[in-house]
Amino acid sequence: MSDQPIPTTAVPTNPEGKPAAKLRLRLEIERNPSGQGNPWWMTIVSIILALVFCGIFIALNGMNPITVYAKMLRGAFGTSFGFTETLVKAIPLLLCGLGVSIAYRISVWNIGAEGQFVIGAMAATAVTVYWPNLPAYAAIPTMIVLSIVAGGIWGLLTAIPKTHFQVNELITSLMLNYVALLALDYVVFGPWKDPQGFNFPGTPMFTETQSLPVLGDTRLHFGLVFAVIAIIVYAVMIRYTRWGYELRLIGANAEAARNAGIGIKKHILVVMLISGGLAGLAGMSEVSGVTHRLMYGISPGYGYTAIIVAWLARLNPIGLVISSVLFAGLIVGGYSVQTIGLPSSISEMIQGSILFFLIAGATIGKIRIKRSA
C-alpha cells in the first residue's frame, strides 16, 4: 500500500513462553480488516484460480479453455487496435473504480457507479441537446462541470438516506441504478431521439465542438488525462491531507474516529459527492470521447466492473491503474470470443469468479500457522 498503515487493534496472539505440555500447531486467521499485509502474489493466484474455475465451464461447453483465453488475450492486448480499445475501456473503469474506492475507504458500499455514470452521460448530452451551438471552449467545460455535478447529486441521493434516515446504501444505490437506466431509456427512445436516426434509440451525433480531442487517428481520447489527473490527486490527497488522514482513520476504526471528534456523516456526504462526480465524469468522457452520442445501453456494466476493479486494487492508486487495464482487457477479450460462438457474458462470469477467489484468497493469505500449547 502506498499510504502508511494505521495501527489497528492488536492481533491477539498466544501467550508465549508458557511451558507447553505438548507441541501443537494450529491455524489462526489474523484479524486485520483493511486487508493490509496480505501478500501481493495472492492476488495473482486468485486470478489464475478464477480462470481455471471458469475454464471448467468452458470445457464443459465443448471448447478448449486455453484456446479461448489465448483468443481473449490476443483480442485485448495482442494488436494495436485491441490495445487502444482496452485503454479506451480502461478510462471509465478507472474513473468509476476510483470513485467507489474513495467510498469503500470509509466502508460506504456505493454500488451505484452504473447509475451515476449514466446520469453524468445524460447531463453532458443535455448540453448538446439544449445549447447545440456553443463553441468548443464553452461546450466541453460546461459538459464536464454538469456531468460531475449531476453524478455527484445522484451520489448524494444515496448518501442522504444513509446519513439522515439510516437506510442501507447498498439498496439505495442499486435501486437508483435502475431509475437512472430507465431515465436513459426515456430520453433516448423519447424526447432526445435523433429524428434522422431511422428509429435508432440514440441522440444525434455530437459535433466536433462537443467531442473530446483524440490521439492521432486512434480512438484514445482526452478522457485518459482526466483519469490520470484524478488518480494523482487521489493519491496525494489520501496521503498528505487532513481529509485523507481522516478517511484512513475512519476506515481503520470508525468508532475511534468518532470519539476523536471526526464528523462521519459529513465525510459520508462528501465522499459520495466525489464518488458520484467521478462516475459522472466517466459518463461524460464516454459519450463525448467514444460514442459521440447518448444511446441505449451506453454502459456495458462499467459501474459494476468498477467494484471489482476497486477490490482487486485494494483501493490503492497504482493498483487501480493496473486492475482497470486488466478488466478493460477482459471486456475487450470478451467481445473478441464472440466470433467463435461464445457469449460475451463470459467476461462477466470471469469477473464474478475473480471476486470470489479474491476474497477467499484475502483470508487464506492471512492464515498463520501458530504454535499453541
Added chain:
Amino acid sequence: MDLFTQLLVAAVSSGTPLLFATLGGILIERSGIIQLGAEGLMLMGAVTACLTYLNTESLPITLLAVFAVCALLGVLHAFLTVTLHANQIVSGLAMTMFGSGFSAYLGKSVSGTPLPMSVPKLHLPWIENVPVIGDLFGRLDMLTWFSFLLVIVMHLFIHRTSWGLHMRAIGDNPSTADVMGIHVQAFRYGYVIVGSMLIGLAGADLLLVYSPTWIEGMTAGRGWIAVALIIFARWNPLRALFCAYFFGALDTLGFRIQLITSHIPPYFLKMIPYILTILVLMVLGYRNRNKPSGSPEALGVPYIREQRF
C-alpha cells in the same frame, strides 16, 4: 373481476417470487450472515429451471435441479463467509455478479424460448364461486400454495421451536450459543444452504409461473428488492408476506396505469417500485430512528472461536 380484485390477484402472482426470496434471505440473515447475492441466486434458479424444464418437461426434476444448483452456490457463500470469515458483503456482490454472468452464459441458447405451462393449478370448486376470495384462491398454482405454507412453517419454526430459538441465538450472540453447546458454524452452513435454495426457488417461480420465458437479467432488481423487503419485514416471515404482496402490487400497478392512461411514459411507471423502495426505507428509518431495527445483532460479524472482538 373488478379492478381491485384484479390488482389483488396480480399482487399475489408477482409477489410470490419476492416472498420466496425474502423468506430465504430471512433464514440466512437470522443466522447472522448477510445475504446480498439474491439477485444472482434468483437468476441461477431461473436459468436452471428453464434449461431443465425444456429438456425434461418434468416439474419435480426441475425443482430438484434448481435446489441442487442453489445449494451448491449456498455452500460457496457459506464456505467463504463462515469458514474463511471473508467479507460477507463482497461475497454477496460476487454471487450477484457471477450469477448474472453465468446465467447469461448458460441461457444464451434458450433466450426468448417460451415455456409451456408447467406448474399445475389447484382448482378448488367449493371456493371458486365465492366473490373476491374465489378469484383470489380458486385457481392458484402449487408453488403459491407452497409459499403460504412456508410462511406459516417458518413463523412457527422461528418463534415456537427450540431449533428456532437456537437459530436466533446464533444470529444474535454466537459466542453464547457456542457456550450453550450449539454448533454455530454447522448451523450457519445449514441456514445459508437452505436459504439459498429458497432464493433459487424464487427465481424458478418467476420463470415457471410469472413470466415463462428466459431473458438475460430477467429478475430486473427483484433480488435487491427482496433484500430491502427483509428490512421492511424486520426479519419476520409473517410481515414478509404482506410486504412482498405490497411490492408485488406496485410491480403491476405501473402496468395497470398504463392501460388506463397513455399520457405517462412507461419508463416513469417502471421506476415506481425502485423509488418507493427507497422512500419506504427512509420513512421506516426515520420512524425507527431511536428503536432497534429488529436485525440480528451479530449480522455480518464473522464468528471466530477463541478470538476476542
